[in-house]
Amino acid sequence: MPTAIEEFLRAYSPVTMAREVANETQINGCTFKAGEMVLLSFPAANRDPEMFADADKVIIDRKENRHAAFGLGIHRCVGSNLARLEMTVAVEEFLKRIPEFRLTGPVTWSEGSVRGPRKLPLTFA
Numbered sequence: 100m101p102t103a104i105e106e107f108l109r110a111y112s113p114v115t116m117a118r119e120v121a122n123e124t125q126i127n128g129c130t131f132k133a134g135e136m137v138l139l140s141f142p143a144a145n146r147d148p149e150m151f152a153d154a155d156k157v158i159i160d161r162k163e164n165r166h167a168a169f170g171l172g173i174h175r176c177v178g179s180n181l182a183r184l185e186m187t188v189a190v191e192e193f194l195k196r197i198p199e200f201r202l203t204g205p206v207t208w209s210e211g212s213v214r215g216p217r218k219l220p221l222t223f224a
């Protein structure tokens with residue numbers, strides 16, 4: 100379960116943040132001017148093939164998984180361990196009540212800086 104939860108966080112990273120540039124700087128040849136906004140796409144970082152083997156595959160027993168779903172650095176999510184606990188309880192309780200299920204149609208997702216599935220058509224016995 101712990102590796103599956105980390106993999107769901109990596110593969111479906113729900114949160115993207117932004118920052119305002121304080122001082123002009125260059126990263127990889129790209130200039131960032133003071134006052135500009137920069138999107139920190141943690142979801143894209145988490146699918147970086149240089150960081151993760153088979154980055155687009157959801158591998159629930161992935162051994163190495165240094166994902167950035169909770170951000171990086173000084174503003175890293177303070178609720179990360181509560182979030183992990185909540186996810187674990189939710190998945191465990193779902194599987195207890197609905198052990199057999201399958202997708203019956205396309206999943207649709209919300210857009211924006213906090214995202215998640217909006218339609219998840221399932222069938223179960």
Ligand code: HEM
Nearest residue numbers: 113114116168169170171173174175176177178179181182
């Ligand atoms: C799956 C659930 C969650 C995800 C994916 C998530 C993700 C994130 C991300 C990406 C950041 C921004 C990091 C940055 O700006 O560098 C953040 C910040 C934060 N999160 Fe979460 N979070 C989750 C749940 C929670 C929960 C349950 C709490 C509190 C009970 C929480 C409290 C916070 C707070 C207070 C910050 C701001 C920290 C700061 O600016 O110093 N988060 N979170």
